[in-house]
Amino acid sequence: MGKEVPKAQASAPEAKRVEVKIYTVAPVCTGYSDVPLRRRLLDILNGVHLGELCVSEEFLPVSEARFSSLDGSEVTVQNAYFNKANILFVKEIGGEETKGLGGEVGNKPYPFVEKLSAPIRLLMPSFILTGRMYYAKTQHLRDVLKSETRFLPLTNVDIYPAEGEGESGVSFVAVNKEQIISVQEL
Numbered sequence: 114m115g116k117e118v119p120k121a122q123a124s125a126p127e128a129k130r131v132e133v134k135i136y137t138v139a140p141v142c143t144g145y146s147d148v149p150l151r152r153r154l155l156d157i158l159n160g161v162h163l164g165e166l167c168v169s170e171e172f173l174p175v176s177e178a179r180f181s182s183l184d185g186s187e188v189t190v191q192n193a194y195f196n197k198a199n200i201l202f203v204k205e206i207g208g209e210e211t212k213g214l215g216g217e218v219g220n221k222p223y224p225f226v227e228k229l230s231a232p233i234r235l236l237m238p239s240f241i242l243t244g245r246m247y248y249a250k251t252q253h254l255r256d257v258l259k260s261e262t263r264f265l266p267l268t269n270v271d272i273y274p275a276e277g278e279g280e281s282g283v284s285f286v287a288v289n290k291e292q293i294i295s296v297q298e299l
Contacts, residue, residue, distance in 0.1 A: 136272075245267065258293075263290055
């Protein structure tokens, strides 16, 4: 019998740690998500393929997750997994927010697409967001809403929760299209 040759282990792609704030109907969570290099958190949320790695899982892993509830209490756990269908929207904390949730400086692996934007107001469970939604020059806002993309980019965002104080001037959030109740073009 010949000696069995061990199979090469598939190495995980290198990743960067991105601090995020995840908004859901109940608690807000702050923690860290690992994003493969040369990709954005928006790609992970939308379930893109990264070579052999498929990141279309229905759950977003978050480490060092700090849950804050409306009553002011906070709970921290080492690992949490968010069902993407139940995420309202996600924003990056600090870093290069304007590059698009985990974006990398330098050459982009995406083709340049000229875009237009429209000022909008989104009504979501427990939140109202105002900001700018982007779409390709050949599309209309309704085409973006009909697309298969689950999370949509929104820039220059003001976040108004049903209760409590809002946040103004947030550079970028990824909004779960399935959680939008209505869109108003301003």
